[in-house]
Amino acid sequence: MEFFSSNKIYDFMGKRKIFISISIFLIILSLFSIFTKGFNWGIDFAGGVEVQVRFEKPIKIATIREVIAKKYPNANITTFGSDREFLIRLNVKDVNSDVRKSLGSEIKNILSKIGKVEIRRVDIVGAKVGNELREKGLKALIFAIIGILIYVSFRFEWRFAVASVLALFHDTIISLGAVSAFNIEVNLDVLAAILTLMGYSLNDTIVVFDRIREEVKKSNIKDLATLINVAISKTLSRTVLTSLTTFFVVLTLYLFGGEIIKPFSFTLLVGIIVGTYSSIFIASPLLIWLGFKIDDYRKKLAEKEKRKREKEKLRQTYQGGVV
Numbered sequence: 001m002e003f004f005s006s007n008k009i010y011d012f013m014g015k016r017k018i019f020i021s022i023s024i025f026l027i028i029l030s031l032f033s034i035f036t037k038g039f040n041w042g043i044d045f046a047g048g049v050e051v052q053v054r055f056e057k058p059i060k061i062a063t064i065r066e067v068i069a070k071k072y073p074n075a076n077i078t079t080f081g082s083d084r085e086f087l088i089r090l091n092v093k094d095v096n097s098d099v100r101k102s103l104g105s106e107i108k109n110i111l112s113k114i115g116k117v118e119i120r121r122v123d124i125v126g127a128k129v130g131n132e133l134r135e136k137g138l139k140a141l142i143f144a145i146i147g148i149l150i151y152v153s154f155r156f157e158w159r160f161a162v163a164s165v166l167a168l169f170h171d172t173i174i175s176l177g178a179v180s181a182f183n184i185e186v187n188l189d190v191l192a193a194i195l196t197l198m199g200y201s202l203n204d205t206i207v208v209f210d211r212i213r214e215e216v217k218k219s220n221i222k223d224l225a226t227l228i229n230v231a232i233s234k235t236l237s238r239t240v241l242t243s244l245t246t247f248f249v250v251l252t253l254y255l256f257g258g259e260i261i262k263p264f265s266f267t268l269l270v271g272i273i274v275g276t277y278s279s280i281f282i283a284s285p286l287l288i289w290l291g292f293k294i295d296d297y298r299k300k301l302a303e304k305e306k307r308k309r310e311k312e313k314l315r316q317t318y319q320g321g322v323v
Contacts, residue, residue, distance in 0.1 A: 009233045012280060013225035013288070019281035023170055030177020037180050042187035042263075043123055045134045049090040050123040051107050056116040058083040063114055071110055081259040085120075137191045141172075144195060148202055156209055157297070163286035164205045167278045171201045171271060178270045179263075189264035197271025200246070204239060204279035211235045212284070216297055224294055228284045236280075243276040 043050045061079060064086060068075045076089040088107065104122045111117045145165055152161035172194060179186060211231040221227040250272060254265035 009229050010236070011229055012232050013228050013285060016281065016285035016288070019277075020285060023174075023278070023282055026174050026177070027170065030174050030180070033177050033180040034173075037183075039176075039180055039186045040183050042185040042190075043089065044187040045137070048124075049103060050121075051088040051090070051104065052080060052085070052120040052122075053088065053107065053111060054085045054118045054120050055111075056084070056118075059086075059115055061086065064088075064111065067110055067114055068107075071106075085259075133188065137188075140191070140195065141198075144198055145169075148198070152202075152206070152209075155206075156213065157300070159287055159290040159292045160209050162290060163283045164202060164209070166286055167205055167283035168198055168201060170278050170282050171197060171274045174274045175267055175271045179267055182266070184263050184266055187263060189261070190267050193264045193267035193271065197268060197275055200272065201275030201278060204242070204275055205283045207235055207238070208232060208279050208284060212287070216294055217301060222294055224288055224292060227294065228287065232280055232284060239276060239279065243272060247272050 060083075061077060065075075065077050068077060068088060072090050074090075078087050078089075079085070080087045103124075104119045107122075108117055108119050145168060148168065149161050149165050152164050175194065175197060178184075179190060184190065208231060211234055212228060215221065215227050215231045219227065219230070221230065247269065250265050250268045253261055254269055257265060
């Protein structure tokens with residue numbers, strides 16, 4: 001199944017300045033949101049207590065806030081998928097896990113005055129644990145980027161590695177900007193989504209880079225922009241099909257998976273769109289601006305192939321008993 005003809009060459013690189021300008025604009029918007037609005041840190045990173053409650057009948061959120069405020073004036077209360085289910089966040093730090101049951105009972109007693117209520121879950125994370133999780137999450141992102149840089153450098157060359165890492169920064173910043181702008185709760189699930197989309201985006205980029213390398217080997221094209229257009233055009237159907245199937249699966253999770261999984265699925269939805277876009281319109285043009293030379297790369301490949309043949313010839317000589 002093909003959406004695009006592999007025989008038709010699309011001029012992606014001719015419009016690279018337009019796409020780079022769009023990306024710069026989105027990155028500026030994302031950074032503006034991140035530094036001005038910040039993130040809605042979940043208890044995984046901020047610490048505190050989170051209580052999920054469900055009423056038998058619909059209740060106005062203002063009524064719940066009025067009742068809870070008498071005991072916990074700084075409580076943050078939001079709806080959780082319906083007008084019968086709510087999430088109560090309390091700024092309680094360094095709470096022992098032994099308090100979990102008693103705190104749930106206390107909240108239930110408070111809310112029982114306005115209706116029959118069920119405590120669905122109580123999560124408690126101390127401030128120290130939250131800070132440690134945040135630091136470890138940042139380290140995980142840094143180590144992932146370093147690992148990617150090393151891997152791509154060995155598989156291709158340093159310009160491919162730099163281009164792929166810059167594309168990953170592009171995807172991560174825009175995805176985090178969307179998380180910030182739409183006030184998505186940042187928890188461990190969102191961190192997992194960011195790491196997942198980094199792998200997904202890198203996979204798409206590697207497929208394009210691998211096709212570029214193949215075109216360098218077998219074609220006589222000397223203009224890099226033309227060669228990239230040929231490589232991307234030949235992988236376009238595969239890229240679109242892979243992205244669409246993944247997108248629809250994640251969209252199903254977002255629409256029907258429930259409130260708990262929405263931060264994860266939302267981050268992945270944005271990441272899939274941005275990652276697919278960047279593998280075509282960001283990573284590939286970066287090769288041009290980084291000064292990748294087709295002739296130089298062909299010489300390196302030729303030298304590598306020559307060394308390989310010499311080693312094989314030497315191996316066969318020793319196997320034949322000739323020294």
